[in-house]
Amino acid sequence: MxxxxxxxxxxxxxxxxxNGVDGVVRDVCIEDGRIVAELxxxxxxxxxxxxxxxxxxxxxxxxxxxxxxxxxxxxSPEEHAADAMxxxxxxxxxxxxxxTGGTVPTTFATGYxxxxxxxxxxxxxxxxxxxxxxAHAELDDTPILDAGFFVLLGNDDYLLRQIAAxxxxxxxxxxxxxxxxxxxxAIKIVNPGGVALWKGGGSDGTRNVTGLDDIVGxxxxxxxxxxxxxxxxxxxxxxxHPVHVHCNNLGQPGNYATTLASMKALGGQRAHFTHLxxxxxxxxxxxxxxxxxxxxxxxxxxxxxxxxxxxxxxFGPATTVTADSPVEHLLATSTGGGRKWVNVDIELExxxxxxxxxxxxxxxxxxxxxAVGLELFLLAKDPWRVVLSTDHPNGGTFLSxxxxxxxxxxxxxxxxxxxxxxxxxxxxxxxxxxLSREYTLQEIAIVTRAGPARLLGLTxxxxxxxxxxxxxxxxxxDADRAKMFATPRYVLKGGTVVVEEGQLRRAPAxxxxxxxxEYDTAVTKDLRRFFDQNATVSFANYGAEPVP
Amino acid sequence: MTERAxxxxxxxxxxxxxxxxxxxxxxxxxxxxxNACALGAAWFGDGMVPAEIRVDGQAATLEKxxxxxxxxxxxxxxxxxYIAGDVSCEAQREAVAIGDRLHAAVDSLAATAAAAVLxxxxxxxxxxxxxxxxxxxxxxxxxxxxxxxxxxxFTARYTGERRASRAVIGVDVGPSRGPRDSxxxxxxxxxxxxxxxxxxxxxxxxxxxxxxxxFEPAVELARRMMRARYAAIVADGEPxxxxxxxxxxxxxxxxxxxxxxxxxCALAALRAGGNRSGADAVLTWQTGFPFAVDFxxxxxxxxxxxxxxxxxxxxxxxxxxxxxxxxxLPEDVAEGLGGxxxxxxxxxxxxxxxxxxxxxxxxVAGIHEGGTAFRMDDVPxxxxxxxxxxxxxxxxxxxxxxxxxxxxxx
Numbered sequence: 005m006x007x008x009x010x011x012x013x014x015x016x017x018x019x020x021x022x023n024g025v026d027g028v029v030r031d032v033c034i035e036d037g038r039i040v041a042e043l044x045x046x047x048x049x050x051x052x053x054x055x056x057x058x059x060x061x062x063x064x065x066x067x068x069x070x071x072x073x074x075x076x077x078x079x080s081p082e083e084h085a086a087d088a089m090x091x092x093x094x095x096x097x098x099x100x101x102x103x104t105g106g107t108v109p110t111t112f113a114t115g116y117x118x119x120x121x122x123x124x125x126x127x128x129x130x131x132x133x134x135x136x137x138x139a140h141a142e143l144d145d146t147p148i149l150d151a152g153f154f155v156l157l158g159n160d161d162y163l164l165r166q167i168a169a170x171x172x173x174x175x176x177x178x179x180x181x182x183x184x185x186x187x188x189x190a191i192k193i194v195n196p197g198g199v200a201l202w203k204g205g206g207s208d209g210t211r212n213v214t215g216l217d218d219i220v221g222x223x224x225x226x227x228x229x230x231x232x233x234x235x236x237x238x239x240x241x242x243x244x245h246p247v248h249v250h251c252n253n254l255g256q257p258g259n260y261a262t263t264l265a266s267m268k269a270l271g272g273q274r275a276h277f278t279h280l281x282x283x284x285x286x287x288x289x290x291x292x293x294x295x296x297x298x299x300x301x302x303x304x305x306x307x308x309x310x311x312x313x314x315x316x317x318x319f320g321p322a323t324t325v326t327a328d329s330p331v332e333h334l335l336a337t338s339t340g341g342g343r344k345w346v347n348v349d350i351e352l353e354x355x356x357x358x359x360x361x362x363x364x365x366x367x368x369x370x371x372x373x374x375a376v377g378l379e380l381f382l383l384a385k386d387p388w389r390v391v392l393s394t395d396h397p398n399g400g401t402f403l404s405x406x407x408x409x410x411x412x413x414x415x416x417x418x419x420x421x422x423x424x425x426x427x428x429x430x431x432x433x434x435x436x437x438x439l440s441r442e443y444t445l446q447e448i449a450i451v452t453r454a455g456p457a458r459l460l461g462l463t464x465x466x467x468x469x470x471x472x473x474x475x476x477x478x479x480x481x482d483a484d485r486a487k488m489f490a491t492p493r494y495v496l497k498g499g500t501v502v503v504e505e506g507q508l509r510r511a512p513a514x515x516x517x518x519x520x521x522e523y524d525t526a527v528t529k530d531l532r533r534f535f536d537q538n539a540t541v542s543f544a545n546y547g548a549e550p551v552p
Numbered sequence: 553m554t555e556r557a558x559x560x561x562x563x564x565x566x567x568x569x570x571x572x573x574x575x576x577x578x579x580x581x582x583x584x585x586x587n588a589c590a591l592g593a594a595w596f597g598d599g600m601v602p603a604e605i606r607v608d609g610q611a612a613t614l615e616k617x618x619x620x621x622x623x624x625x626x627x628x629x630x631x632x633x634y635i636a637g638d639v640s641c642e643a644q645r646e647a648v649a650i651g652d653r654l655h656a657a658v659d660s661l662a663a664t665a666a667a668a669v670l671x672x673x674x675x676x677x678x679x680x681x682x683x684x685x686x687x688x689x690x691x692x693x694x695x696x697x698x699x700x701x702x703x704x705x706f707t708a709r710y711t712g713e714r715r716a717s718r719a720v721i722g723v724d725v726g727p728s729r730g731p732r733d734s735x736x737x738x739x740x741x742x743x744x745x746x747x748x749x750x751x752x753x754x755x756x757x758x759x760x761x762x763x764x765x766x767f768e769p770a771v772e773l774a775r776r777m778m779r780a781r782y783a784a785i786v787a788d789g790e791p792x793x794x795x796x797x798x799x800x801x802x803x804x805x806x807x808x809x810x811x812x813x814x815x816x817c818a819l820a821a822l823r824a825g826g827n828r829s830g831a832d833a834v835l836t837w838q839t840g841f842p843f844a845v846d847f848x849x850x851x852x853x854x855x856x857x858x859x860x861x862x863x864x865x866x867x868x869x870x871x872x873x874x875x876x877x878x879x880x881l882p883e884d885v886a887e888g889l890g891g892x893x894x895x896x897x898x899x900x901x902x903x904x905x906x907x908x909x910x911x912x913x914x915x916v917a918g919i920h921e922g923g924t925a926f927r928m929d930d931v932p933x934x935x936x937x938x939x940x941x942x943x944x945x946x947x948x949x950x951x952x953x954x955x956x957x958x959x960x961x962x
Contacts (some may be wrong), residue, residue: 074836078832103841103852346679
């Protein structure tokens with residue numbers, strides 16, 4: 005169908021949690037790319053009778069663009085060869101772009117495939133400031149999606165120096181400056197202090213932190229201080245999204261204690277803890293693993309200032325890609341090594357580690373990870389603060405979201421799958437004890453749209469009230485929820501029909517989401533001096549702003 | 553007399569991409585490139601470039617040349633798009649789009665480092681951006697390369713000034729020698745190189761090899777590297793001989809990775825200039841493959857053993873679009889283009905020696921045009937225009953893409 009300036013999506017069953025609409029048959033009116041309250045009767049209609057209507061999906065945490073993602077792409081040519089995508093022919097007869105998929109798709113394929121799932125907004129979750137210009141270039145080649153990225157802080161030399169010197173205000177000004185010059189959206193913290201130690205050299209035992217009060221270089225710098233400094237900065241700057249935290253000890257047995265300690269360290273203020281599944285393990289380091297999902301989610305349930313995304317593991321191929329480079333070294337060298345492994349130390353800032361990986365349902369740890377993620381979802385009391393993610397492509401690709409939705413909505417299917425997985429480490433797991441909860445469509449609309457939009461501070465996204473961006477997904481209802489969510493009947497982006505029954509119809513450019521907080525510009529004088537002494541990129545060329 | 557100074561200019565003379573060049577322009581010419589090395593000074597020159605537009609050797613309008621280039625490409629049975637040097641990532645993105653539209657083969661100067669790229673695809677990488685090597689490394693091993701000739705400022709900018717806490721070891725492999733002023737030297741016979749790397753890796757992995765005789769120096773080097781707090785290996789990613797040994801490239805990666813057990817290690821592969829690393833990055837994000845991409849089947853395919861050189865030599869290609877400076881083309885690619893129906897869009901296109909049917913001179917990225925380029929370690933940098941110039945490569949290539957018509961390959 006065409007995409008007129010005015011369109012009435014008529015008679016669909018609407019799920020719009022932000023506006024309290026839960027499965028009500030009503031019209032959704034669009035004018036000039038925005039939702040409006042009403043349209044004249046003669047406006048073009050899209051008959052949505054029998055269809056489920058939701059806002060476009062919003063991914064709060066995904067790795068889709070930038071230097072680390074491109075290293076990951078380069079690492080797996082065989083995956084690309086196995087999943088080549090011809091250029092789709094658009095409605096106007098022109099050809100869009102070809103690409104390749106696999107766990108780390110090319111930019112164009114990423115845009116088309118997200119849209120094909122009904123997602124219209126995504127946040128790239130980890131970009132080192134040094135790579136910001138690159139990340140923007142990739143996002144320029146990622147159509148349809150409105151997108152932004154989180155800027156890596158928390159292992160960067162300049163910040164750690166400010167913390168060591170007790171210069172909290174300057175640390176805040178620096179964070180604000182950095183978000184502005186990189187055209188980033190939020191502050192991302194990855195394994196605070198741990199990556200800095202890894203880059204500092206030496207042998208095992210001294211190359212990572214193990215808890216919040218380990219010393220990072222200077223005795224006054226600890227993961228706790230880093231979290232506190234940046235958490236406070238994000239709130240003082242009134243950023244739309246608070247600090248987005250990847251805790252210390254990712255993937256380690258017993259790490260739930262660190263996770264809870266990190267949440268408490270930022271207690272009383274807004275903070276988002278990402279891919280919580282990877283941080284919710286009981287047991288002891290180097291010994292047996294078990295689920296500690298209940299302990300972690302109970303804390304989240306009781307603390308309205310805390311939000312999370314799950315980082316569900318889905319069985320099948322994945323690529324683990326993270327700034328948490330010491331973890332990737334561990335993964336690469338565990339179980340005998342022999343895996344492809346990328347490590348890139350990023351000067352003065354961060355790290356990058358990559359290991360392609362397969363989660364097998366017959367593998368005990370993978371099965372535990374799968375179960376822990378589902379427990380977090382099913383024990384969460386407030387879906388507004390527990391967002392659906394697979395930490396694409398770390399726990400699985402975004403293409404597995406429909407399958408994940410089915411696991412959440414369909415208990416009998418979930419129980420059937422549970423029987424097939426390795427149960428060795430599932431003792432004590434609430435999932436094994438039987439969790440009867442089934443997500444409703446309204447709850448799915450919250451965890452995939454309304455919730456992440458609210459947590460990101462995207463007031464025009466994730467809902468269908470007047471003034472919202474007309475990003476709308478229409479599904480044909482199907483008892484098989486995986487099938488239903490895998491192939492929307494229509495996807496509209498800014499009022500334009502971009503996907504129709506699995507076919508890409510249009511591929512407009514997306515908008516860039518970024519912030520530019522105010523700060524005391526005195527910090528730039530000190531930064532310039534720091535750059536002159538330590539950096540290999542000129543201060544004037546740093547970041548991602550256009551140069552004259 | 554008007555004089556202008558442009559600061560923080562990025563030089564694409566080699567892969568170092570030094571971004572601290574101060575360009576001075578007097579009377580429309582570059583008179584100084586402060587901080588630039590000899591290679592950089594030559595790359596900037598006086599900034600004067602030809603601004604000719606030629607069709608079949610005759611002067612033509614831009615409009616006619618663009619039309620002719622588009623026609624030549626659309627009519628091709630087996631087109632090639634080749635990304636040469638001195639164009640921005642923005643222009644490279646348009647060039648790949650043309651390849652996609654035409655179902656062409658696409659290759660680039662990034663292929664000159666094929667051995668290192670393929671090794672990284674087989675095994676991964678243990679590397680760092682160059683500033684981190686300068687900051688962390690207490691031991692730098694130059695493996696069969698002396699950067700002073702082809703990467704003159706590499707040592708000063710990226711491995712740091714000499715200091716007591718940093719040792720430099722030069723490994724000499726036949727005629728490929730480490731820096732003259734290394735603190736220590738290790739000599740390895742060319743035929744022993746791959747074995748020596750494998751033995752070193754085994755030592756690092758804790759194997760108690762009884763390697764005596766000619767491998768003793770390599771074993772001692774491995775032990776020395778294990779004692780370092782952060783070791784860097786600097787090797788040439790651009791093989792000086794055509795026979796780039798894939799085993800050697802892979803053995804270097806494997807050694808660097810293994811050293812991250814007992815200590816930390818980063819392997820830096822030196823890559824040449826002209827923004828070839830940008831071509832690698834752009835092709836990877838648009839197609840999933842870093843060079844030698846073939847869209848012939850309507851989807852991107854990876855043909856590392858059948859890149860531009862091989863396709864041209866085999867007579868398979870009937871028409872080509874070269875985006876970039878023809879002077880930067882590898883000799884065998886330039887030779888292979890002779891007699892083909894070729895359009896060249898780039899700096900000094902009109903000086904191409906292989907007689908292209910269409911030649912459109914553009915500005916040089918980083919001298920006459922802005923945009924983005926990548927350093928050899930994949931760090932993106934902005935380019936600055938110091939001078940006005942001929943039409944921008946980005947605009948010309950984009951216009952050609954738009955002229956290809958929407959409905960090819962019905």
